[in-house]
Amino acid sequence: MSETLLTQDIEGVRTLTFNRPEKKNAFTHAMYEAATEALLRAGLDATVRVVMLTGAGGTFTAGNDIGDFLEQPPTGEDSAVFRFLRALVNFDKPVVAAVDGAAVGIGTTMLLHCDYVVATERARFVMPFINLGVCAEGASSLLVPRNAGMALASELLMFGDPFDAATAQRAGFVTRVVPDAQLQEVASERARTLASKPVEALKVTKRLLREPLRAEVNATLRREGAEFLKRLNSDEAREAFIAFMSRKK
Numbered sequence: 001m002s003e004t005l006l007t008q009d010i011e012g013v014r015t016l017t018f019n020r021p022e023k024k025n026a027f028t029h030a031m032y033e034a035a036t037e038a039l040l041r042a043g044l045d046a047t048v049r050v051v052m053l054t055g056a057g058g059t060f061t062a063g064n065d066i067g068d069f070l071e072q073p074p075t076g077e078d079s080a081v082f083r084f085l086r087a088l089v090n091f092d093k094p095v096v097a098a099v100d101g102a103a104v105g106i107g108t109t110m111l112l113h114c115d116y117v118v119a120t121e122r123a124r125f126v127m128p129f130i131n132l133g134v135c136a137e138g139a140s141s142l143l144v145p146r147n148a149g150m151a152l153a154s155e156l157l158m159f160g161d162p163f164d165a166a167t168a169q170r171a172g173f174v175t176r177v178v179p180d181a182q183l184q185e186v187a188s189e190r191a192r193t194l195a196s197k198p199v200e201a202l203k204v205t206k207r208l209l210r211e212p213l214r215a216e217v218n219a220t221l222r223r224e225g226a227e228f229l230k231r232l233n234s235d236e237a238r239e240a241f242i243a244f245m246s247r248k249k
């Protein structure tokens, strides 16, 4: 367990909580590494039947730490962010996500790889890549058009505007939208229910659902990753990152 990724086990459900609330749970290298390690460990631990992802302090996550993008950008496929995405995409047990507040960038795209996503009515989603001078990641360029249709996918990825929980549900990121106060109760109940199902049958079911697209998802991660790395070094991206880091409130 690390300070920025909390772990809790209850009745076969391992909850991983992104815990950097003063920075809206923005992901640092250390957080990606801790989350990757936690998924790999959960995959091997027979007492863990379901993983739940959530964020502390009323935010899911503000996505990649923009200061990190400037100071220590990922450099290749083995970088922490890409290792995390691969660990999630290839995780073979059910993943539930409980989303409140902002889910930005990878905070939205990671939901494409979760099996059941509960979001509050006040949750806000955004894939702001275009406005940061970067591009789609997390296999969103493959899965969002499939789930949401090309028209909505193009709108979400080409304008990069925030969208609400109802739109996130329509676009296939979210399974169920609940009143703000019910998030923990509903997400925990769904996770516990999954944890009570026959464990091997559940694994097979997840594999059958995900396997037909897995090779394409992994190929898309590589294609997007290569473009994303190039974009990170562009003037467009550096200007956008510096503007965010030096903005006045």
Ligand code: COA
Residues within 6 Å of the ligand: 022, 023, 024, 026, 027, 061, 062, 063, 064, 065, 066, 067, 102, 104, 105, 106, 128, 129, 132
């Ligand atoms: N990277 C680095 N720092 C971040 C961050 C990020 N992705 N997201 C938020 N923070 C920091 C802010 O700079 C601020 O730090 P400060 O208090 O030292 O100034 C703190 O977290 C709180 O954020 P703030 O913007 O004041 O909160 P808010 O409630 O007004 O807005 C967000 C929350 C998430 C909507 C907003 O912070 C945001 O848009 N963040 C950028 C998200 C982003 O573009 N991520 C990259 C995706 S590829």
